Amino acid sequence: MNMTDEEFERxxxxxPYKKQKKVKIYWGRIIAAAVILILVIYLIVKAITGVYSLIKGDKNDTSDSKAKTASAAAAGTKAKKNKEDVSEYEPTITVAEGSITVCxxxxxxxxxGGTTDSTGTRFEKTDNLKxxxxxxxxxxxxxxNVVMTRDDDTFVDLGDRCEIANDAKADLFVSLHRNSYDGDISGVEIWVNNAEPEYDTMLGQNIMDKLASVGISDxxxxQYGYVGNPGVNYYINADTVMPSCLVELGxxxxxxxxxxxxxxxxxxxxAIAEGIVKTAYDIGLVDSDGNRAISEQLLSAEKHINRAEDDSQEPTPAGSFETDTDGEVYNTQENEYY
Ligand SMILES: [Zn+2]
Incomplete structure (x- = not known):
């Protein structure tokens, strides 16, 4: 018998109950899907643990790179700061442009090389130039107006250094050095001609005061004369005609x-520059407006006389002295020319 559903219902x-269609189960596809799912889960877990271990393992590296970034940023800031200093540096004390000459x-x-640090790798000549x-x-x-005896790593004879300053008619002369001593001594010393000239002493004292205000260990x-022998002078404090001093900057x-x-x-x-310019005001080399107040080169008269006397007396400095190939006498103990 064949009847429609409508006839059956009537x-x-x-x-009518209908024979349910048998659902065909595609086991192959299910297994394949399961395998793919497991594989995907495995890969996700692996990826997560991988990233985690990467973060964990890189913790030091991360902080290193953070430090590097920070220092790079700091260096950037410093470089920027220096750049700004060149263009935006505003001195608190000035003179009229070119009114005085300093060597x-x-x-x-x-x-x-001068003296060295304890490792023998840091040379005085480099610090002095800096x-x-x-x-x-x-x-x-x-x-x-600044005259430099050297502005790179070249050797200049002590006599030539004095000649450069004298010929340039420099008003003030400042020699920059670093000290050495095998013992418990630190800090800054400033050496002046042993005639104790007023202007030279003021120059040394002003520079010392400014350096001390920045911060020095001692x-x-x-001081007057030469280390270990007040009876003689550092070459540059004897043969320059203008007020001078020698700074031992630590x-x-x-x-x-x-x-x-x-x-x-x-x-x-x-600080050293301020000390020099302050001296120009203190001794009346410039007037209160910063204009040059004297017509001639500033001379250290007292030092001049002292040098002449020294020349005639030919003082022999204490310590262990030798003569180098250029005929310069130097102290082998202090490794310091005089
Ligand atoms: Zn030196």
Whole structure:
């Protein structure tokens, strides 16, 4: 019998039961899908743990790179700061442009390395040049005409250094050095001619005061003559005709002094420059408006006389002295020319 669903419903009052279609199960596809799912889950877990271990394992590296980034940023800031300093540095004390001439002498140079630190790798000549260039920059910003005895790693004879200053008719002369001593001594010393000339002493004292205000490990004061022998003078304090001084900017043999030197290089440069310009005002080389007040080159008369007397007396300095190939006498103990 063949009847439609409608006929069946009319006769039996219900819809006919229909044989359910047998659902075909594709086991192969299910297994394949399961395998793929497991594989995907495995890969996800693996990826997560991989990323986690990467983060965990890189923690030090991350902080390193953070530090690197920070230092790079700091370096960037510093570079920017220095750049700003060049253009935006505003000195607190100035003179009329070119009204005075100052000679800055970076001690030693080339094969004459000066003294060294305890490792023998840091040379005085390099530090001297660094601070000299810094002083030059600040002085020029203050309106001073600056003459350098050297502005690179070259050797300049002591006599030539004095001649450069004298010929340039420099009004003031400042020689920059770093000290050394095999013992418990640190700090800054400033050496002046043993005739104790007033202007030279003022120059040394003003520079010392400014350096001390920046921060030094010890103020060893303005001293006269030569280390270990007040009866003679450092060459440059004897043969220059203008007021002069020799700054020993901390001991290369003392770690703290080296740290201070490195940290305060720019501030020390500014301090020395300020000390020099303040001296120009104090001794009346310039008037209160910063204009040149004397017509001639400033001379250190007292030092001049002292040098003449010394020449006639031919003083013999104490210590272990030798003569180098250029005929310069130097102290082998202090490794310091005089
Ligand atoms: Zn020196």
């Amino acid at each position: 006769i039996y009052g219900r819809k 800055i002498d970076a001690g030693h140079g080339d094969y004459d 601070i000299a260039l810094e002083v030059q920059k600040k002085l020029e910003a203050m309106g001073v 103020n060893r004061g303005v 001991f290369l043999t003392v770690e703290e002094d080296n740290r201070l030197f490195d940290e305060h290089l720019e501030d020390y440069g500014r």
